Amino acid sequence: MQTLTGKVCLVTGGTRGIGRAIAKTLLERGADVAICGRTQDAVDEAVAALALETGGKVAGKAADVKDHAQVGQLFQFVDARFGGLDVLVNNAGVGFFRPISELSIQDWRDTIETNLSGVFYCTKEAVARFGARGGGHIVTISSLAGKNSFAGGAAYNASKFALTGFSEAVMLDARNENVRVSYVMPGSVATEFSGKASGQDWKIWPEDVAEIVRMLLEMPERTLISRVEVRPSRPKR
Numbered sequence: 001m002q003t004l005t006g007k008v009c010l011v012t013g014g015t016r017g018i019g020r021a022i023a024k025t026l027l028e029r030g031a032d033v034a035i036c037g038r039t040q041d042a043v044d045e046a047v048a049a050l051a052l053e054t055g056g057k058v059a060g061k062a063a064d065v066k067d068h069a070q071v072g073q074l075f076q077f078v079d080a081r082f083g084g085l086d087v088l089v090n091n092a093g094v095g096f097f098r099p100i101s102e103l104s105i106q107d108w109r110d111t112i113e114t115n116l117s118g119v120f121y122c123t124k125e126a127v128a129r130f131g132a133r134g135g136g137h138i139v140t141i142s143s144l145a146g147k148n149s150f151a152g153g154a155a156y157n158a159s160k161f162a163l164t165g166f167s168e169a170v171m172l173d174a175r176n177e178n179v180r181v182s183y184v185m186p187g188s189v190a191t192e193f194s195g196k197a198s199g200q201d202w203k204i205w206p207e208d209v210a211e212i213v214r215m216l217l218e219m220p221e222r223t224l225i226s227r228v229e230v231r232p233s234r235p236k237r
């Protein structure tokens with residue numbers, strides 16, 4: 001088993017939901033963790049809470065993953081604060097769920113630029129740093145919407161289907177350099193993602209996704225879990 005103690009991890013979209021749960025779990029396992037979100041206030045609030053809850057080394061910077069320049073500045077911040085990078089968790093994501101007749105150009109751009117281009121920008125920055133550490137691990141939070149289309153999901157499905165091709169190609173590019181690439185495809189998770197904060201007990205909890213990410217990262221180095229599908233055991237009927 002690999003240890004997370006002292007590893008430097010960056011979790012995009014760590015201000016709430018799944019990303020925040022992942023950041024907390026990694027801190028509890030002894031990792032140093034950086035997070036981002038789009039506003040400094042939300043990042044500061046999450047960093048303070050995570051530090052209080054875990055006593056771990058956590059820092060954060062506002063960065064919009066849609067913006068290549070802001071992504072570069074985020075990684076420079078991690079370099080300056082922690083001196084390197086071992087793990088990238090591509091978690092930041094958005095969803096606009098409307099039929100094609102109502103889906104705007106802006107909805108499409110926001111979805112593809114966050115869920116797909118943002119993952120590309122962050123992955124490039126991470127891979128460029130892993131050589132100096134002798135390797136690294138990238139975990140991308142995709143979705144079962146990356147294999148199952150649904151009405152109203154044109155932009156979101158397109159972004160998450162694309163992540164499968166992207167992640168698997170990068171995995172094949174980089175695995176011989178000791179860079180491991182995994183993606184997780186959760187079904188419904190109890191977060192504010194779809195706007196509903198209550199009545200979600202039947203869903204996967206963010207802490208459960210965090211536990212899966214921990215397991216992926218702690219697998220022995222010889223073994224790579226490249227894809228995980230995860231669903232509520234008893235979906236609401």
Ligand SMILES: NC(=O)c1ccc[n+]([C@@H]2O[C@H](COP(=O)([O-])OP(=O)(O)OC[C@H]3O[C@@H](n4cnc5c(N)ncnc54)[C@H](OP(=O)(O)O)[C@@H]3O)[C@@H](O)[C@H]2O)c1
Pocket residue numbers: 012013014015016017018019036037038039042043063064065066091092093094095114141142143144185186187188189190191192193194
């Ligand atoms: N909830 C589900 O049912 C579900 C199921 C499968 C997969 N997923 C995936 O899991 C991931 C996390 O979702 P969640 O449910 O935790 O959603 P959430 O509660 O809405 O959290 C989304 C996170 O992403 C950040 N974010 C959004 N756009 C960003 C951008 N352009 N740049 C930087 N950060 C950005 C948000 O931060 P700020 O708002 O502070 O910027 C927030 O921290 C997403 O990729 C989503 O597609 C969710």
